[in-house]
Amino acid sequence: MSKYHVNKKGYYGPFGGAYIPEMLYPNVEELQQKYMEIMQEESFQQEFQELLKDYVGRPSPLYLAKRLSARYGANIFLKREDLNHTGAHKINNTIGQILLAERLGKKRIIAETGAGQHGVATATVCALKGLECVVYMGEIDIQRQAPNVARMKMMGATVVAAQSGSKTLKDATNEALRDWINNPIDTHYIIGSVVGPHPYPDLVARFQSIISEETKRQLTEKTGNSLPDYVLACVGGGSNAAGMFYHFLEDEQVKLIAVEAAGHGIKSGESAATTALGKEGVLHGSRSILMQTEDGQVTEPYSISAGLDYPGIGPQHAWLYKSGRGKYVSITDDEAMQAGLLLTKLEGIIPAIESSHALAYLEKMTFQGNENVVICLSGRGDKDLDNYMKYFGF
Amino acid sequence: MHTQDIFKSDNSKGLLSIYYTAGYPNLDSTIAIAKKLESAGADFLEIGFPYSDPIADGPVIQHSSEVALRNGMTLQCLFQQLQDLRSHVSIPVFLMGYFNTVLQYGVENFCKSCQAVGVNGAIIPDLPIYEYEELYQDTFKQYGINNIFLVTPQTSEERIRKIDNLSHSFIYLLSSNATTGKNLEVGAQAEQYFQRLKDMDLKNPLVIGFGISDRETFRKATTYAKGAIIGSAFVRVLSDDDYMNKIESFIKGIKT
Numbered sequence: 001m002s003k004y005h006v007n008k009k010g011y012y013g014p015f016g017g018a019y020i021p022e023m024l025y026p027n028v029e030e031l032q033q034k035y036m037e038i039m040q041e042e043s044f045q046q047e048f049q050e051l052l053k054d055y056v057g058r059p060s061p062l063y064l065a066k067r068l069s070a071r072y073g074a075n076i077f078l079k080r081e082d083l084n085h086t087g088a089h090k091i092n093n094t095i096g097q098i099l100l101a102e103r104l105g106k107k108r109i110i111a112e113t114g115a116g117q118h119g120v121a122t123a124t125v126c127a128l129k130g131l132e133c134v135v136y137m138g139e140i141d142i143q144r145q146a147p148n149v150a151r152m153k154m155m156g157a158t159v160v161a162a163q164s165g166s167k168t169l170k171d172a173t174n175e176a177l178r179d180w181i182n183n184p185i186d187t188h189y190i191i192g193s194v195v196g197p198h199p200y201p202d203l204v205a206r207f208q209s210i211i212s213e214e215t216k217r218q219l220t221e222k223t224g225n226s227l228p229d230y231v232l233a234c235v236g237g238g239s240n241a242a243g244m245f246y247h248f249l250e251d252e253q254v255k256l257i258a259v260e261a262a263g264h265g266i267k268s269g270e271s272a273a274t275t276a277l278g279k280e281g282v283l284h285g286s287r288s289i290l291m292q293t294e295d296g297q298v299t300e301p302y303s304i305s306a307g308l309d310y311p312g313i314g315p316q317h318a319w320l321y322k323s324g325r326g327k328y329v330s331i332t333d334d335e336a337m338q339a340g341l342l343l344t345k346l347e348g349i350i351p352a353i354e355s356s357h358a359l360a361y362l363e364k365m366t367f368q369g370n371e372n373v374v375i376c377l378s379g380r381g382d383k384d385l386d387n388y389m390k391y392f393g394f
Numbered sequence: 395m396h397t398q399d400i401f402k403s404d405n406s407k408g409l410l411s412i413y414y415t416a417g418y419p420n421l422d423s424t425i426a427i428a429k430k431l432e433s434a435g436a437d438f439l440e441i442g443f444p445y446s447d448p449i450a451d452g453p454v455i456q457h458s459s460e461v462a463l464r465n466g467m468t469l470q471c472l473f474q475q476l477q478d479l480r481s482h483v484s485i486p487v488f489l490m491g492y493f494n495t496v497l498q499y500g501v502e503n504f505c506k507s508c509q510a511v512g513v514n515g516a517i518i519p520d521l522p523i524y525e526y527e528e529l530y531q532d533t534f535k536q537y538g539i540n541n542i543f544l545v546t547p548q549t550s551e552e553r554i555r556k557i558d559n560l561s562h563s564f565i566y567l568l569s570s571n572a573t574t575g576k577n578l579e580v581g582a583q584a585e586q587y588f589q590r591l592k593d594m595d596l597k598n599p600l601v602i603g604f605g606i607s608d609r610e611t612f613r614k615a616t617t618y619a620k621g622a623i624i625g626s627a628f629v630r631v632l633s634d635d636d637y638m639n640k641i642e643s644f645i646k647g648i649k650t
Contacts, residue, residue: 009524019493021450021519022544023571025553164456165446177449184548184571282494282520283447295468296498297446 002202003209003249004242004316010198010286013323015315018197019282023181027189028285030104032199038103039096039206051095052210055128056085058092060211062218062374067346074367077228078349078377079215081240088352088379089208089240090121094190096207098125101188108132108187112176114141114169114236115306116148117379118192123157133157136175138168141306148383166300169310173284193237194314197285201242201314208243215374216247228372230365232257234357235328236272236308238317240378245326255327258317259357261303262330272301273330274313275321283311288318304333304387305353307379335360337391340381352379353387400437400486401564401599401620409437409621410612410649411601412628413490415458416441416475417467419632424475428483430638434645436485437621440517443472443491450519452575454626469499473507480512488542490517501530505537515540515563523556531560546571547587551594558596565598567591567619569605575626576605580614588618612648624648 081089113119126133165171233241263271281290291311320326339360444459540563602615603623615622
């Protein structure tokens with residue numbers, strides 16, 4: 001049973017499901033029927049765990065950031081997903097899905113990507129397995145993220161420019177879904193977040209759940225208690241948060257805080273704070289909370305962080321938000337950039353701007369001595385140097 | 395004849411249906427195009443309401459949707475335009491679009507508006523059978539709005555039977571598993587699949603869509619099905635500045 005209590009049809013409360021056209025039904029149904037069985041096979045688990053250890057470099061450290069802790073008056077632990085191969089948590093999911101695709105007999109892999117992190121993680125596992133890889137990326141993002149495009153190409157992937165709509169992540173996802181419709185037999189679609197039709201939100205959350213599984217163990221070793229007081233993670237689509245929350249969901253005393261990107265501010269018209277600005281809707285095959293016009297047209301989100309720049313959130317997040325189990329907050333570009341610089345100066349760690357959003361929320365919290373806080377440091381900041389340089393004028 | 399009877403009558407065959415996007419190329423062209431299509435000989439219509447993220451559509455219909463949205467088309471605007479539909483147009487009319495726009499308009503409101511203006515049914519590709527049955531079927535029935543389901547070459551027989559039971563107008567048979575506007579060859583494989591469907595002896599008539607673009611593909615499709623739908627090929631006609639004068643020859647070119 002998934003800790004998110006997804007039902008057989010892929011619903012988390014009123015959210016989730018599989019709102020897909022009939023053309024996608026055979027693909028999605030095949031996945032629905034087989035994913036649990038395959039993931040539970042001993043040979044699957046063995047290969048998955050081995051790759052996570054020897055290829056990705058897991059377990060990722062849980063690091064007690066002493067200087068950061070001193071500043072905020074709490075014990076702040078960073079879950080170092082930034083130290084994974086390819087620099088972020090994204091690889092946990094692509095490793096899992098490539099093994100799944102192999103066992104489904106698929107020969108061709110497609111993926112969508114925004115900033116290119118998930119595209120790189122997908123191209124990586126395709127190189128590892130020698131499978132054909134096509135990555136859809138918005139035309140505008142291709143221009144903005146040249147190094148990641150080069151990485152994907154070096155690994156043998158074909159990068160296709162999504163030229164429809166706003167030419168960013170949402171449109172890249174549309175193009176990947178269209179490709180899947182047109183290639184129904186031999187292709188597996190590796191979605192990069194806890195979005196898309198059931199079973200993707202569950203599947204991706206399960207592959208990312210390794211983050212909280214390790215955290216519990218590591219916290220026990222370090223503090224004698226597997227449960228922290230707070231767990232924080234940033235949310236775009238929500239995959240690192242889904243994995244970071246996973247094994248704490250049933251421990252009601254652990255407060256879960258999801259940090260969305262407010263961009264220039266919630267009321268600025270340039271924001272990606274989905275729970276603050278969105279309402280219930282259907283996009284990319286699932287029912288969730290969605291930024292949209294009154295007429296139901298999906299609006300283009302904005303954040304300085306390309307990885308949080310998505311108009312929806314995974315259905316399990318919509319449910320955690322609505323049910324009150326999770327607290328959903330938002331952080332502006334400016335707050336995130338400052339938090340990124342602060343971590344760099346205090347701890348010598350340059351975080352991805354996505355992760356900086358989670359860090360920035362520390363400023364807004366008050367601690368009552370000795371509380372334990374875990375923050376998912378979902379990715380490293382190498383990819384964002386350009387942005388940091390421009391912002392701070394280094 | 396009641397508008398819906400063309401699907402039931404044994405005499406009607408070779409029905410031509412045309413899809414076009416409301417609000418394209420101009421915001422207020424919806425009714426004028428419908429009238430022209432009827433007088434040119436189209437047998438029923440699908441009027442698309444645009445959505446920002448049409449995942450089942452290829453470039454031609456995507457483009458028409460983008461233009462329509464820029465022109466200001468919304469469901470509310472469309473229903474206003476269709477207010478006098480039945481004083482201009484007597485052939486069956488279906489609305490086609492994606493679920494999120496219907497959800498925001500309100501599913502019951504949508505059905506009510508369809509009934510009020512005399513629209514016969516809806517084609518909502520991303521509203522799946524399970525959700526339709528569980529959440530919305532009663533509402534559609536209450537207002538007499540037929541929900542049209544799609545069937546692809548990969549749809550199982552069991553599922554086709556289920557769709558047949560849920561349908562009360564026609565079944566939309568996709569010529570292949572594809573997005574709209576592909577230049578498809580209706581080859582031996584497709585014909586085998588059409589024949590298989592024909593032999594299932596379903597209670598609802600079949601109408602074939604996707605990849606039907608000219609007289610030859612239309613003729614082939616209608617030897618197996620009661621009708622066929624042309625979408626992208628017609629939307630391309632609308633991109634011509636002089637489109638109102640091209641509609642008739644396009645339809646005649648297909649039907650005669």
